[in-house]
Amino acid sequence: MTNFLDHLTSVPDFPVPGVTFRDISPLLASAQAFADAIGAMKELCSQHAFSHLAGIESRGFIFGSALAVACERGFVMVRKPGKLPTKTISESYGLEYGSDRLEIEEGLLPAGASVILVDDVLATGGTLIATARLMARAGATVAGAVCLLDIGALDGKRRLQEAGIGVKTLLTV
Numbered sequence: 001m002t003n004f005l006d007h008l009t010s011v012p013d014f015p016v017p018g019v020t021f022r023d024i025s026p027l028l029a030s031a032q033a034f035a036d037a038i039g040a041m042k043e044l045c046s047q048h049a050f051s052h053l054a055g056i057e058s059r060g061f062i063f064g065s066a067l068a069v070a071c072e073r074g075f076v077m078v079r080k081p082g083k084l085p086t087k088t089i090s091e092s093y094g095l096e097y098g099s100d101r102l103e104i105e106e107g108l109l110p111a112g113a114s115v116i117l118v119d120d121v122l123a124t125g126g127t128l129i130a131t132a133r134l135m136a137r138a139g140a141t142v143a144g145a146v147c148l149l150d151i152g153a154l155d156g157k158r159r160l161q162e163a164g165i166g167v168k169t170l171l172t173v
C-alpha cells in the first residue's frame with residue numbers, strides 16, 4: 001500500500017511568506033498513489049450513509065469526482081464565485097492565506113439529500129464550515145467530511161467538531 005506522505009511535497013513561503021504549502025501534484029501524477037488514495041478515501045466514506053458527494057473547487061473536485069464514481073453517488077460542484085450559470089446560494093469564508101466565497105446551484109439537491117463534503121487539505125476548516133452552511137441552506141444534511149490531509153497545527157479538526165461536522169482524513173502532518 002502506498003505511503004501517501006512520500007508523494008506530497010512541502011513548499012515554503014507559498015503562496016505567501018510564512019505558509020508551508022502541501023503540494024498534492026506528485027500524488028496525482030502517480031497512478032498507483034492516486035488510485036490507492038481514492039480507495040482509502042472510499043473506505044472512509046463507506047462509514048456513512050449518504051446520497052451525494054460535494055467537492056470544493058478546485059482541488060476538491062479531483063478527489064470528490066473520482067470518489068463519486070467509485071461510490072456510485074451523485075457529485076455536487078461547490079464553486080468559487082461567478083462560475084455557476086443558475087441562481088446560487090453563496091457563503092463567504094476565511095483561509096490560511098486570504099478569504100473567498102463559495103457557491104452551489106439553488107435547487108440542485110433533492111429533498112432528503114445527505115452529503116459527504118470532500119477536499120484535499122483540511123487547514124483552518126473555514127472552507128468546509130462554509131460548505132456545510134451552504135448544504136444546510138440547500139436543505140441537505142451533512143453526513144460528514146473526508147479529506148486527504150489534515151494540517152494539524154491549524155486546528156481545523158477541532159473547529160469542525162465544534163460546528164458538528166465529523167471529519168476523517170487519510171493523513172495528518
Ligand SMILES: O=P(O)(O)OC[C@H]1O[C@H](OP(=O)(O)OP(=O)(O)O)[C@H](O)[C@@H]1O
Binds near residue numbers: 060095100127156
Ligand atoms: O481548511 P481551510 O483553511 O479552509 O483550507 C483548505 C482549503 O484551501 C485549499 O483551497 P484553495 O482555496 O487554496 O483553492 P484551490 O483548491 O483552488 O487551490 C484547499 O484545497 C482547501 O479547499
Ligand SMILES: Nc1ncnc2[nH]cnc12
Binds near residue numbers: 020121123151
Ligand atoms: N498549507 C496549505 N497547503 C496546501 N493547501 C492548503 N490549503 C490551505 N492551507 C494549505
